[in-house]
Amino acid sequence: MERQVTDTVPQWVPTDEDIANARITDFTGFVEKRIGETFDDYGALWRWSVDEPDAFWAALWDYFALGERGDTVVSGMDMPGAQWFPGTTVNYVDQVIRSARTDRPAIVAVSETGPDREISWQDLLGRTAAFAETLRSAGVQPGDRVVGYLPNIPEAVIAFLATASIGAVWSACGQDYSAKAALDRLGQLEPKVLVAADGYLFAGKYRDKRDDVDAVRSGLPTVQASFGLDDLAASTADRLEPVAVPFDHPLWILFSSGTTGLPKGIMHGHGGVLVEHLKAVALQSDIGPADTFFWYTSPSWMMWNFQVAGLLVGSTIVCYDGSPSSPQPDALWDIAARVRATVLGTSPGYVLGCMKAGAEPKKTHDLSALRSVGITGSSLPPTSSLWLRDHVGVQVSSISGGTDVVSAFIGGVRSVPVWPGELSAPYLGVALAAWDESGEPVLGEVGELVVTKPLPSMPIAFWNDPDGSRYHDAYFDVYPGVWRHGDWITVTERGSVVVHGRSDSTLNRHGIRMGSADIYQAVERLPEVVEALVIGAEQPDGGYWMPLFVVLADGVNLTDEVRDRINDTIRTEVSPRHVPDEIIVAPGIPHTRTGKKLEVPIKKLFQGRDAAKVVERSAVDDPELLDWYVTQRRR
Template sequence: MTPTSMSWQIEHPRLTEFAASAEARWDRALPDYPALHAWSVEHPEEFWASVWDDFEVACSAPYEAVLTGGPMPHHEWFTGARLNYVDQVFRHCGADGPVARDGAAIVSHAEDGTRAELSWAELEEQVRAVAGTLRDLGVGEGDRVVGYLTNAPETIVAFLATASLGAIWAVCAPDLGASTAASRLAQLEPRVLVANTAYDWAGRTYDRRSEVLELADACGVSAIVEVPRAGLTFDEDAPAIPARMRRVPWNDALSGAPLAQTAQVAANHPLWVLFSSGTTGVPKGMVHSHAGVVASHLSMFRLCLDCGPADTLFWYTTPNWMMWNIVTSALIAGTRTVTYEGHVAYPAPDRLWRLVADEAVTIFGTSPGHLHLGAQSGQEPGRDLDLSSLRAIAVTGAPAPAVLNVWVREHVRQDVPLLSVCGGTDVVSAFLGCSPWLPVHDGELSGPALGVDAQAWDPEGNPVVEEVGELVIASPGPSMPLYFWGDEDGSRYRSAYFDTYPGAWRQGDWVTRTDRGTFVVHGRSDSTLNRNGVRFGSSDIYDIVESDPAVADAVVLGVELEGGVYRMPLFLVPAPGHELDDAELDRIRQRLRSEGSPRHVPDEIRVVRGVPHTRTGKKIEVPLKRILQGAAPGAVLDSGAIDDASLVEDYVALGREWGTQP
């Protein structure tokens, strides 16, 4: 029989040493994960002090108190401490550090196959030089530097250089249009823009020099640091940079007078601003702190993922997604990180698996969609490639159905666990996920992350088990935002998370907490499906239809209409080589009925060219629902924030048939 759970086989997990240290320091009995987690949320001052001290956070002044204030969101972490995120990176390669200065810190791959390494020593040298250049451009503590950049080493260098000055960083990938990027970055009124001149995608080069100038103008920057791609620069054949803006080629930035000392900032000093997807309204800028990010990411890497200096992390991402920040933070655990700028399946569907093999990756991060691609295209990475170094695969961005656990065991390696993680841009870390002390159950998340008081609540605010409820975080965490950018009175921040359950954080996901402590994520609660009062998540349908070999992608919507009418259409994209005719659609309906229930069968199924996603790969369920309810497309989504705006017309067409669209 195919197993439905497995142990994560780590001989000496760092978590065991951490728990033993905490038992001795705090006189606590911590024999298993439930006890350890309970201690971490019931005594957060003790837990986070242990994270800070055991992992030797580099700081120039110690904290006076771990946690003060309250209730949420009125709390502060590590008051009194002075530090810099960047110091956590380079402490690993000192004279007594665990990594060799000439060892690779970043390994980069371009879509054309170009590979490069940046050693720890070279990374530090480049960061200090670019920081000196930014300082000469007038950037100081509290100023903003923004990027329009791919997932490449220059992006990490530019961020670390910014942070080392105590300045604030934000970035968008250059596949976003200039106006869409400006809707985010211009909010910050930055001094400097660091930008790629072009990017490659699926074998094609996209010249972005005009977009760079448009974005620079919208942001009002005084300088552009030019990071060339495809041989394109702002020379004779390029659009002219306005005289009021200084142009600094990247090679010149690397020759800046090195910064001698990082700025030592307060614990709650802003580190970066991450933006919401922006599919509706003005994107929210979520501001995170140096201390909060350092503590949360050390806990995540060292205790949850068991990552350290002997590991190599490769997580496919883009700077549009908070996973880029996670990839960068692998460096604070002393972990080598791999970057890739290009299409997930170019020149062949197994591109990412080949990178895993070539770089002897130990932790591979990807999305459920990428694993579905492997299954649908008949890939056999475990048979065809040397994946002997791989010890875990992590997935996030969408709920991972049980069928993917089975596929990994059968087609990657029997003993490699699939670690499903649920977090958010909001906290740039995980709420639910994995632990070396917890088994991995197919289709489930192993448990709440340490230090995260994650629960499922009913509408009255009561915790529920074995029932669908709202994902709620009942006590504060270090990487919750300091505030939203431009939200002077805090009203947008409070309404986003705390209005439903005052004093507790509502994430906006439907989850079930099982009686063994695992979680099942059903999808966004604001796009919940409701059949005759029975609520369930869209992932319950995706688990079934997206495992079908005839289906490449799907989106299901629950649409409330006037007069109490409720309709649930399902949109399917055919897999290559398959035709979704009436017979196939009847077969899929039967699967939904038998593997789900009669309530899982949609009112109608539409075959469409594609499902529109955000630039980070998430289905835009809520805007599509609003369109079917009669909203004008331009009022509920920013076309520049989705991967293919032309696809929206198929959903508008259904609205016309329903009479909700003109």
């Protein structure tokens, strides 16, 4: 959290050839010719993009030749409340169709057992068209919800594209979520259709999910039709004809982590996602028709949606539903070499695991096609970034954003150097700053990440939030009219950004977000457990420590049997990826006076913060408990 920003030399500097060939350079030339100005560097282009949002987003629309648009780019600049491209109609899938090609596959499907499976663009669009007709035959209409309980496989992409093409709304959970966790999310949406797989292979073991699928189906009384993978492979159709929908028509619903209560359903619109993802994938990530884009992810995580956006620019995307570390710790590097990935995305935790395992990716794999390694999920420490420099040897594009905008606020740019432990620059159009508690911008100091002007991919609404109060309270209750994201950042003098971690209590393990409420609901039902508190604390070496503190019932000790029962409950009812690193018996759980568990203050304690600055003791229901947690930090 308090990591210092120090002057250092860049670990990667773009060559003249990198800059000349970068899509951001081509876009800069397009804008310069359009407005009659010259930009000396990326920073100057970024400042123009946030100072002139109308001109920037109109230029982006025209650069990608997205078709006819209304004269108005944005109506009002209030947050929330700005209306983007009013009167303009789009469909996300139209851009996928425009990008189709015959010389490369659309998707490469990879599994732990192989062989790799290629899906051509013709097959992708044909199967999408056929399933779109299947959905129509099942009575699905624009605005209806279609939900998936699926691993990261091509059929998930096909189901999403088919849903979007007819104006219905997509939402999904990966099958690493239990049936209950999936229902906590998908059950809110009153879906008309469920698409599910029987199971998936992970870490050498097949995970049979048929019982969970039955439980999900039973828990969704509004579902009128259910489909399996065979239904997505049964036939193809000749033409895929997406329906035109308003710019802000819902495309998908993603879910927050559910830290307190049920997860929040976050709706994004077709148009906002389309322009944001074209910007983020093509201009910021420099991905195009010659690329193979592989990000290790799950349909539960927004990076799945981000990777699907590779189809918008004609790249080949890679779907992998297995373990990143099976059968060997360097499994992702092996896949990247095999599929000739040009962009590989992973997490700081995976990089740390490779470091500890003594992996030598550049020596043991042919990574000659690889151009960039993307990193997200948590902060990447300088040591891990330098390890990537030495053992992979390409640009490290560390990004930070969120489900909230289904994109990044900050990240790499092909024309900007990379400094160890820093994110190179804010993304175009993102009016980003670090603010102190009084709402003043700070430079070179830790502050709250804020965005002071609206973006097209900010949520169009939260699900089941008719008056917008939940949406407002999520981002705008601290700084009225300004988006507060919940990250601690430092903006450096050179314009790069250091992200110090979440300022809320989301559990973000291996890039998969989970709310503490999910774990509490499972663990606190056990007769042995009175109450529990879980934190996820980013460590200085890039690790992530997730302990579970438990108050046990009278007469119960933390035997191996009790420990196994707690872990097994979390593994089966919540997620196998969120089994705690350690279970610690506590004398009690501290709360605010209104009964909320002090997750964030306890997390900060274990990240080395001063206890006196973490929480006001008079605001705690049992202040003496804080002393016990301080002693545990020193154990």
